[in-house]
Amino acid sequence: MRIFLAGASGAVGRRVVPALTGQGHSVVGLTRNRSSAGRIEASGATAVLGDVYDAAALAHAVAAARPDVVLHQLTDLGAGDRAANAKVRVVGTRNLVDAAKAAGVRRIVAQSISWAYEPGTGPATEDTPLDHHGAPDRLATVAGIESLESAVAELPEWVVLRYGTLYGPGTWYEPGALMADLARAGTLPANADISSFVHVDDAASAALAALDWPRGAVNICDDEPAAGHQWVPVFCAAVGAPEPARVGTERTGWARGADNTVARKELGWVPSRLSWREGFAGL
Template structure:
């Protein structure tokens, strides 16, 4: 297949491109800089022209705007950039879109969220901005004849925020990474890329892509700190936030045959 990889120079895109190429696909990169199509995805006309020229069979949307840790900018990219990509795809007859989303936008609950759990659209700010961006992205992608939304867990691994030299290691060094009761589902970045490649053959739908072990920060934050050579923080007091519940990967594992290389952060942190 001929695949337009939007976000080809990003954390996942750099790992995904060789996986696709090794599987025999033709990959055309699209990114703000450093790609065959150097395009600002917020420039609607430029995106339309790039998709028309690339003539892809599939658009793989792995775009984020997180280098400056500006969640409002990232939400705008999800809303407007995705809208531009989807409209360009529909105008050019592209049938299939695979897009990156997140697995921590679900509403409150007691158990890890499944794909049927509603998004947390009533969240207060600043969470509302992020959830609204996710909802807009997913709604736009569903307009394609064939679509897969990959709801990734919290990414860790080289070049992510959760790396030896990443932003969260810096927060931990400054004593600002809480080891509290909030539950997360984590995901090694290489497993994220592998899932995107596998999704080329998956049926339309949203899929939680995370490891097998949702865990409270009180458990995984000390392990992360140890992996990057930092002292563990003291356990924080307080109840778990209702929306900090983690997510279940049951559907991906049991119905799509996807299995993470690192089933738990316990093994995956060893790569740091």
Template sequence: MHVFVAGATGVVGRLLVPLLLDAGHRVTGTSRSPAGTDRIRSQGAAAVRVDALDADALRRAVARAAPDAVIHQLTDLADADGAANTRLRREGTRNLTEAARAAGVSRIVAQSISWAYAPGHGPADESVPLDDTAAQPRARTVAGVRALEETVAGLETAVVLRYGILYGPGTWYAPGGAVAAALAGDPAARFLGSVVADDAVGSFVHVADAARAAVAALDWPGGPVNIVDDEPAPAHEWLPVLADSLGAPVPDRVPGRQGWERGASNTLARSRGWSPARASWRTGFGDQGA
């Protein structure tokens, strides 16, 4: 299969390209920079420099590649700018989906998130609706997720991977990353997250497991699938483990959580044959290599 990977140099994309090649697929990957396209070519894939917000250029790139499937791993998180990332979810996804449709592509695998579910008790499965009750700034995030998922659903088969909080190489949670800086008290640390040891339940997934899920999803039926590890947990449990692995101070425990801070279930993904190699953040935080 010829797979067009949009966002091939992101934290998931850079691991995804070699996995696809190892699985026997032909790959064309995108990047916005010359250094990014050089990296893609060094991995053995074809590369195209294109900005997903440039609809005409993206349409030409997909048409030239003529892929069998598209994998959407586009994000804009380098500057921890939620508005920019939401714009990419809306406009970039629309441009990519329209380009795929114009090129006759009927299958897309798209990156989404697993913490946009409505409030409730216990980890959310895929039957739980997205959160329509959120106030800003969460409302903007959920609206962007909804736009992304509804847009890709316009293709015949759209698998939406609702990733947990990503950790591993290149993420905010890696050694030397933004979370380590925030735990150390650096006021310049920027990321879209929290270092509060409260009762908020989250679900994590290592980037290598996220990439493996994207490869597997090329054969899955359409619809959303949570891609998370086996142990949703409150921040007062996982944050001390993370801090210890980073050599950073442990924040004091505080009470409280929002209703939507509930984690997610990976039962559906497991039923399709995917399972996380790093089954829990408990051991994964100390083993963040690829």
């Protein structure tokens, strides 16, 4: 299978490239960083330097690759800039989808998130509506996700991977990264908000598996949604931060975690780290 991977040098993309080539796929990996091209090539793929905001150049790159599938793992989180990440979800996705359509690509697999659902009780399923009633910053995040997912769904065959919070090498949740710094500063709250996590290796395994999945959105997270009261102390211990103070007793309505039943029971994807507990222990 010929695959065009946008975001080949990101936390998930850099794991997906060698896995794809190891399975015999022909991979063209898009990166905007010249320093990442060598790693992509060393994994057996073809590296293409480009910027997803340059629509014409992106269209040319996709057409030249003649892919059977476009794999969208675009993010812009390196500097902790959520506005930049929202932009790549909206503008970058739009350009990538347009390029795929122009090249006659029928199938796309794209990265999304599993915490854009509306408030409710219990972990959210894929049938739970997105949240259109939050604070302005929350609404901006949800609007970016909605834009991404609606654009992706313009192709005949599409899969949206609604990842839980990514942790592990190359993410915000590893020693020396953003959340570890906050934990050491005592500003990562151990509150009642519930999160669902997924190790970056498991996110990559889902991206590979999704090449053959039926169309639709799928929650990709581990088996244990947990409140900050539970996971923050474990994360702090894992990254050498002091014991956090427990704060609050009421969770934010939308901070409910996500249900992975569809991925596990219907599609056969099982995370190698069944819980963030074992995952954090390996950081």
